[in-house]
Amino acid sequence: MAEHDVIDLLMAQHGQIRDLFDEVEQAPPEKAGEAFGRLTRLLSVHETAEEEVVHPYARHKLDNGQGVVGDRLAEEHQAKRLLLDLHKAGVDHPEFWERLAELRTAVTAHARSEERYEFARLRESTSVAERRAMAAAVRAAEALAPTRPHPGTESLAMNVLVGTPLAIAERARDLIRKGLGRS
Ligand SMILES: [Fe+2]
Ligand SMILES: [Fe+2]
DSSP: OGGGSHHHHHHHHHHHHHHHHHHHHHSOHHHHHHHHHHHHHHHHHHHHHIIIIIHHHHHHHSTTHHHHHHHHHHHHHHHHHHHHHHHHHOTTSTTHHHHHHHHHHHHHHHHHHIIIIIIHHHHHTSOHHHHHHHHHHHHHHHHHSOSSOOTTOHHHHHHTSTTHHHHHHHHHHHHHHHHTTOO
8 A cells, every 4th residue: 555655655645735735725714724723733743753754764874864854854944933933823813824825835845855855765775664664653653743833853853863763663664574474
């Protein structure tokens, strides 16, 4: 199944994020807040899982991983600041729609850069089993992730938790092996 591969899973979420932006923009005024709440939750858990699982792995696996991932983290930090400001302002704020457009531009450019410069190369340099383990780890991270943006946690994920995502991926891989009856 497509969502057993971490790259397919994350790219499907990029599509869901794009659809949720459409939903917020097209919602009647009384539904906009609820749709924006769903967008906030998905963006928050998606970026957290990338920061905890995918970026550390990419940094370790890719040539110039440090540079590629550093650029992505800077983009995520900027997007999270915009998201947090919007979340605090709320849909009734006079500048909400203008700032939402700014957030959408930033998030879209960030997703495109991830797909081009990080995910495509990660797919080339990982096995099917690694990508399955990472998909399981992403799901686990998303289940535990904060549902509101926390700008500033990017460097924490990079510097403090850098060993952890690999351990999570290892555990996920063990679980998958057991699940397949191969252990
Ligand atoms: Fe991201
Ligand atoms: Fe992403």
